[in-house]
Amino acid sequence: MTGSPIPTLNQPDTARWAAIRQARQNLPRHLDALKDFCGIPSISADPIRRDDVRRAAGWLAGRLQAMGLRQVEVFPTRVHPMVFGELPAGQPDRPTVLIYGHYDVQPEGPVDRWKSAPFTPAVSGDFLFARGAADMKGPLYATLAAVEAVLSQGPPPVNLKFILEGEEEIGSPSLGPFLVEHASLLAADACLNLDAGLLDYDCPTITYGLRGILAVELRVHGPSQDVHSGIFGGVIQNPAEVLVRLISALRGPDGRVSLPGFYDRVCPLEAAERAELARLPVTEASLLAQTGSPELWGEPGFSPVERIGARPTMEVNGLVSGCSGESFATIIPATALARISFRLVPGQDPDEIYARLIQFLGPLVPRTVRLEPKLLAGSPAVLVNRASRATRALEQALETAWEKRTFYQRGGGGIPVVTQMRSILGLESVLTGLAGPADNCHGPNERLHLPTFERGVETVIHFLHPFAQRI
Amino acid sequence: MTGSPIPTLNQPDTARWAAIRQARQNLPRHLDALKDFCGIPSISADPIRRDDVRRAAGWLAGRLQAMGLRQVEVFPTRVHPMVFGELPAGQPDRPTVLIYGHYDVQPEGPVDRWKSAPFTPAVSGDFLFARGAADMKGPLYATLAAVEAVLSQGPPPVNLKFILEGEEEIGSPSLGPFLVEHASLLAADACLNLDAGLLDYDCPTITYGLRGILAVELRVHGPSQDVHSGIFGGVIQNPAEVLVRLISALRGPDGRVSLPGFYDRVCPLEAAERAELARLPVTEASLLAQTGSPELWGEPGFSPVERIGARPTMEVNGLVSGCSGESFATIIPATALARISFRLVPGQDPDEIYARLIQFLGPLVPRTVRLEPKLLAGSPAVLVNRASRATRALEQALETAWEKRTFYQRGGGGIPVVTQMRSILGLESVLTGLAGPADNCHGPNERLHLPTFERGVETVIHFLHPFAQRI
Numbered sequence: 020m021t022g023s024p025i026p027t028l029n030q031p032d033t034a035r036w037a038a039i040r041q042a043r044q045n046l047p048r049h050l051d052a053l054k055d056f057c058g059i060p061s062i063s064a065d066p067i068r069r070d071d072v073r074r075a076a077g078w079l080a081g082r083l084q085a086m087g088l089r090q091v092e093v094f095p096t097r098v099h100p101m102v103f104g105e106l107p108a109g110q111p112d113r114p115t116v117l118i119y120g121h122y123d124v125q126p127e128g129p130v131d132r133w134k135s136a137p138f139t140p141a142v143s144g145d146f147l148f149a150r151g152a153a154d155m156k157g158p159l160y161a162t163l164a165a166v167e168a169v170l171s172q173g174p175p176p177v178n179l180k181f182i183l184e185g186e187e188e189i190g191s192p193s194l195g196p197f198l199v200e201h202a203s204l205l206a207a208d209a210c211l212n213l214d215a216g217l218l219d220y221d222c223p224t225i226t227y228g229l230r231g232i233l234a235v236e237l238r239v240h241g242p243s244q245d246v247h248s249g250i251f252g253g254v255i256q257n258p259a260e261v262l263v264r265l266i267s268a269l270r271g272p273d274g275r276v277s278l279p280g281f282y283d284r285v286c287p288l289e290a291a292e293r294a295e296l297a298r299l300p301v302t303e304a305s306l307l308a309q310t311g312s313p314e315l316w317g318e319p320g321f322s323p324v325e326r327i328g329a330r331p332t333m334e335v336n337g338l339v340s341g342c343s344g345e346s347f348a349t350i351i352p353a354t355a356l357a358r359i360s361f362r363l364v365p366g367q368d369p370d371e372i373y374a375r376l377i378q379f380l381g382p383l384v385p386r387t388v389r390l391e392p393k394l395l396a397g398s399p400a401v402l403v404n405r406a407s408r409a410t411r412a413l414e415q416a417l418e419t420a421w422e423k424r425t426f427y428q429r430g431g432g433g434i435p436v437v438t439q440m441r442s443i444l445g446l447e448s449v450l451t452g453l454a455g456p457a458d459n460c461h462g463p464n465e466r467l468h469l470p471t472f473e474r475g476v477e478t479v480i481h482f483l484h485p486f487a488q489r490i
Numbered sequence: 491m492t493g494s495p496i497p498t499l500n501q502p503d504t505a506r507w508a509a510i511r512q513a514r515q516n517l518p519r520h521l522d523a524l525k526d527f528c529g530i531p532s533i534s535a536d537p538i539r540r541d542d543v544r545r546a547a548g549w550l551a552g553r554l555q556a557m558g559l560r561q562v563e564v565f566p567t568r569v570h571p572m573v574f575g576e577l578p579a580g581q582p583d584r585p586t587v588l589i590y591g592h593y594d595v596q597p598e599g600p601v602d603r604w605k606s607a608p609f610t611p612a613v614s615g616d617f618l619f620a621r622g623a624a625d626m627k628g629p630l631y632a633t634l635a636a637v638e639a640v641l642s643q644g645p646p647p648v649n650l651k652f653i654l655e656g657e658e659e660i661g662s663p664s665l666g667p668f669l670v671e672h673a674s675l676l677a678a679d680a681c682l683n684l685d686a687g688l689l690d691y692d693c694p695t696i697t698y699g700l701r702g703i704l705a706v707e708l709r710v711h712g713p714s715q716d717v718h719s720g721i722f723g724g725v726i727q728n729p730a731e732v733l734v735r736l737i738s739a740l741r742g743p744d745g746r747v748s749l750p751g752f753y754d755r756v757c758p759l760e761a762a763e764r765a766e767l768a769r770l771p772v773t774e775a776s777l778l779a780q781t782g783s784p785e786l787w788g789e790p791g792f793s794p795v796e797r798i799g800a801r802p803t804m805e806v807n808g809l810v811s812g813c814s815g816e817s818f819a820t821i822i823p824a825t826a827l828a829r830i831s832f833r834l835v836p837g838q839d840p841d842e843i844y845a846r847l848i849q850f851l852g853p854l855v856p857r858t859v860r861l862e863p864k865l866l867a868g869s870p871a872v873l874v875n876r877a878s879r880a881t882r883a884l885e886q887a888l889e890t891a892w893e894k895r896t897f898y899q900r901g902g903g904g905i906p907v908v909t910q911m912r913s914i915l916g917l918e919s920v921l922t923g924l925a926g927p928a929d930n931c932h933g934p935n936e937r938l939h940l941p942t943f944e945r946g947v948e949t950v951i952h953f954l955h956p957f958a959q960r961i
Contacts, residue, residue: 064817126817128716189818216721230720234818243782245599245933248805249701249903250687252833253797254777256787259806260741263734270731306725311714316727316858326724334719335730336821337813340806346535346597347660347705347829347866349903350807350932358818362723387787395818432720432820461821462716 034172035484042168042476049476050147050469052082053160054140056122057149063099063123063189072185075122076100079163079183086167088181094201096193099123099185103204109174113487117180117207117446118166118479119436120159121187121214124151125461132463146466153454157467158213158475159183161453165479176487180207184436187214190234190396191435198443209409210440211482213475215430215450216460218300220471223417223478225410226450228328228429229437231363231400233372234336236393237265237380238356245341245350252351256387259340259355265380265390266357269333274318276333276361280375284366288329296324299428309457328429331364358395362431369397398435409449409486416481417451420474451478505643506955513639513947520947521618521940523553524631525611527593528620534570534594534660543656546593547571550634550654557638559652565672567664570594570656574675580645584958587880588651588678588917589637590907591630592658592685595622596932603934617937624925628938629684629946630654632924636950647958651678655907658685661705661867662906669914680880681911682953684946686901686921687931689771691942694888694949696881697921698874699799699900700908702834704843705807705866708736708851709827712859716812716821723822727858730811730826736851736861737828740804745789747804747832751846755837759800767795770899780928799900804832829866833902840868869906880920880957887952888922891945922949 042049061075062068076093083091083104090105102122127137127150135141140149147157162181169175182205186193198205215226241258242251271277288296301324303315317326326332336359341352361372373394384390404410405427414425430450440446453475459465513520532546533539547564554562554575565572573593598608598621606612611620618628633652640646653676657664669676686697712729713722742748759767772795774786788797797803807830812823832843844865855861875881876898885896901921911917924946930936 062817064819066816125819126813126815128819132715232720232820234820236818241783244603244930244935246781246930247903247932248807248831249703249833249901250798250927250931251777251781252805252902253788253801253803254786254794255781255783256785257806259809260737260804263737263806263809266731266734267738306722310717310722310726312712312726312858313860314727314856314858315725316856317724323725327721330724332724333731334723334820334822335728335734335811335826336719336819337823338730338734338809338811338826339814340809342597342808342829343810343814343827344597345537346533347707348535348596348599348807348932349703349705349805349831351805352808353933355806355809356814358813360719360820362720385785385787387783387785389784430720431723432718456721459715459717460721461718461819462824464715 032484035480037172038168038480039477041171042164042480045164046473049160049164053147053157056160057140057152057156058138060138061123061151061185062126063186064126072099072123076102076185079122082163083181086163087170094197096197098193101193101197102181102183104181106175106179108176108178113177114208115178115180115206116483116486117182117205117210118162119210119212120162120183121155121185122159122183123185123188124156125154125188128463134464145469147469148464148466150465152467153458153465154460155214157472158453161472161475162213162479164476168476168480169483176484180205187436194436195439195443198439202444205444207446210446210448212434212437212448212450213452214434215452216454216456217452217471218426218428219455220468221423222300222426223421223423224426224428224451225413225417226430226452227403227405227427229401230328230431230433231367231369231398232360232433233363233369233397234358234360234395235373235376236356236358236395237262238354238391240354240389240391242351242353244353248349248351255351256385257351258388259352261385261388262340262355262357265383266335266359268383276331278375278379281331281372284368285331285364286366288325293325295427296328296429297322299324299426327431329364331367332362333359335359362433363400365400365402367400369399373397398433398438400433401438401441403450404447407447409447412486413449413451413482415485416478419481420478503955506951508643509639509951510948512642513635513951516635517944520631520635524618524628527631528611528623528627529609531609532594532622532656533597534657535597543570543594547573547656550593553634554652557634558641565668567668569664572664572668573652573654575652577646577650579647579649584648585679586649586651586677587954587957588653588676588681589633590681590683590919591633591654592626592656593630593654594656594659595627596625596659599934605935616940618940619935619937621936623938624929624936625931626685628943629924632943632946633682633684633950635947639947639951640954647955651676658907665907666910666914669910673915676915678917681917681919683905683908683919683921684923685905686923687925687927688923688942689897689899690926691939692894693771693897694892694894695897695899695922696884696888697901697923698876698898700872701799701902701904702838702840702869702871703831703904704834704840704868705829705831706844706847707827707829707864707866708733709825709862710859711825711862713822713824715824719820719822726822727856728822729859730823732856732859733811733826733828736854737806737830739854747802749846749850752802752843755839756802756835757837759796764796766898767799767900768793770795770897798902800835802833802835802838804830806830833904834871836871836873838871840870844868869904869909871904872909872912874921875918878918880918883957884920884922884953886956887949890952891949
């Protein structure tokens with residue numbers, strides 16, 4: 020059993036410790052339920068999984084109702100449904116905590132690279148293996164288990180709201196409109212979000228910065244269909260070759276993104292923040308161990324932690340053209356597709372970067388082909404207020420559950436909902452997570468560290484009580 | 491009905507014209523049989539089609555036997571079987587013609603880009619649509635129909651041999667060893683090969699030059715599995731990006747391949763040959779119409795015909811990395827794969843070019859990733875003797891069937907068997923074909939022009955008779 024020992028003295032917050040006890044006693048049942056939940060292939064990006072995504076939403080709504088939440092609703096959207104649940108606090112004038120989660124998952128990717136079937140959750144040692152176990156069905160379920168435990172002791176100490184979306188992995192297209200339309204329903208004092216990672220299982224972590232993203236699809240069109248490379252090689256421009264030249268043009272020999280103006284608005288790191296980031300237990304060795312890469316890489320002049328959290332970058336996320344399966348074919352492909360994304364930091368505007376990208380690539384495209392660019396997603400970076408009441412409550416909860424000092428990190432990934440909650444609802448998020456960097460979020464063999472899951476349940480229980488008291 | 495009118499006067503070669511008549515009368519039956527043949531998905535590159543490839547070999551052996559060939563055998567090889575058939579001439583001291591063909595086909599590619607199912611042959615207008623209809627089940631079947639017609643008039647005027655392979659589309663790995671092992675069985679005076687294209691349906695064409703090929707797979711390995719581009723973007727080198735930089739490095743801004751030494755051994759074109767190539771009815775407009783490309787492209791200083799037939803080039807045939815399906819995923823891919831090929835001209839040695847390629851790329855690969863190159867196929871270019879008896883017999887046959895002057899072209903594609911027949915058996919090939927450049931060999935909606943197919947049957951009948959007389 021993990022977590023802090025339950026005090027034997029009669030504490031002023033007996034209900035909190037009773038809830039902790041309830042959560043610990045019910046862990047086996049929770050694990051079974053989480054396996055059920057992870058068994059639903061709710062891949063938001065895959066149109067043929069639409070019903071599975073809906074099924075996951077229904078599963079969650081059922082859980083919320085069973086836990087005793089009052090107003091549980093599944094709102095349809097243009098894509099995947101939004102699950103809402105609400106329960107007022109037992110006393111008046113209590114603050115409201117909105118718990119955010121997403122129940123959709125990434126595509127499973129190549130199934131042959133999974134050791135167990137991605138949607139047949141399997142426990143092995145301390146881990147639960149399943150697509151979505153870490154990102155973020157496990158963390159989402161931890162909030163349910165925590166609220167269930169709190170409610171087992173009577174009405175909650177805060178007004179509770181849940182907003183659980185099914186489109187996070189596809190860029191949350193319905194979230195913005197939903198927030199606008201249901202602003203009063205969602206009104207809260209803080210949003211708790213467990214979709215940010217942990218530095219490691221033994222490092223309670225609050226993420227106070229998130230990178231933004233600009234994701235773009237570049238499709239180069241050549242001949243109207245694949246043509247024989249013997250018959251036409253030498254007279255027909257190869258769209259795959261044009262595409263690779265376009266991508267190559269986006270980075271200079273110094274390793275920096277060479278898109279003009281890319282770094283112009285990047286907020287520089289202050290010396291104090293650099294010193295604090297240097298404290299994080301992220302080493303070259305740990306990054307190499309987590310990824311299996313032979314050697315680190317990146318922008319000169321910045322530490323790995325800074326490059327991940329506080330510097331922008333560009334990635335090729337996908338390439339496909341011509342004979343991309345098992346077999347070789349001597350063709351000039353009709354089209355070539357790349358999916359690239361830029362991770363953005365505070366100061367950078369995704370719309371501006373996209374405009375610069377189009378402007379930069381245009382003159383590089385020969386008239387022998389046609390470039391079709393497409394904006395897939397854009398979201399600016401965000402920095403969370405570290406002095407807020409909610410952040411401090413979360414810090415205290417983490418330190419109670421882990422019995423260690425909290426680490427503050429800037430996350431490398433983006434969580435668009437954090438930006439939207441702020442810009443549309445004026446609502447600040449507090450961010451932590453239960454997934455470590457070795458948990459293969461988005462890759463094969465995604466896994467949830469079960470002892471960390473247990474600590475996560477307890478963290479949420481602790482958070483809801485002191486957060487209530489501090490009003 | 492196409493082809494030359496059957497002479498009404500009593501010709502010295504009555505048997506030839508009777509054979510032509512038999513072929514014309516049996517065309518509907520031949521079309522049905524060809525549809526059967528094209529319905530077998532004999533994709534040599536696809537391991538799960540192994541039995542289909544074998545089935546196509548059996549189908550051919552059955553046809554050869556039914557036509558009255560004496561020694562019909564299906565030889566197993568390490569990959570796909572070789573079909574052999576033989577029939578001595580009716581008179582002694584006649585020359586021997588070895589008819590070459592391949593019964594395997596390219597993979598069908600994206601099925602949604604086909605207007606009819608690739609292995610459900612469909613006639614529409616003048617065309618038969620099916621994978622392999624043009625490359626080269628149609629041309630191969632034309633030789634069967636021609637020989638059947640010849641044999642309907644009695645013993646053949648030449649010794650006939652067939653060698654039909656099932657591995658052409660995968661680089662003919664078993665052909666060389668087979669030729670070595672069965673050299674005396676295959677001994678002949680000329681090899682007739684209908685796997686070269688036509689300039690157009692109304693252009694009887696002999697291909698006297700073929701480009702060679704060097705096909706290579708480049709695989710770049712990065713992290714041991716796909717990792718989250720937010721969590722690791724900025725510290726882990728992206729193998730897809732390394733791959734695109736490697737490919738980009740292979741061509742200079744002048745459009746020429748920039749691999750050092752690539753052009754060193756290229757035999758220059760003589761003025762006389764350039765003048766003759768300039769006669770070919772290949773225009774910028776025809777190439778654009780055939781491919782749907784917006785504009786031509788290529789090495790400066792050479793005409794399109796020269797660039798296709800007499801100049802080497804490089805093509806990206808395939809790319810795949812990361813999220814290559816319908817959905818976007820924010821990952822750094824574990825690997826990135828490119829399939830590239832170089833079309834080579836007389837003078838260039840594929841082994842030397844491959845060695846130069848590896849030597850050139852090595853220093854460009856950063857230590858943050860690993861490059862795994864693989865030689866897929868290598869074959870030098872070939873020039874056929876235009877003054878040979880067989881070439882002149884083929885010219886006469888084409889001109890009789892088409893009633894037009896023959897065009898001599900250098901083909902852009904490669905036919906490794908031509909090289910191997912020469913180097914291993916000392917056997918010269920004569921090359922023509924029935925597929926026009928718009929027939930989508932290797933692409934979707936591959937098709938056979940049926941009037942050209944009929945002319946092809948008659949060409950082979952004509953070829954076998956005058957070839958016999960000239961000995």
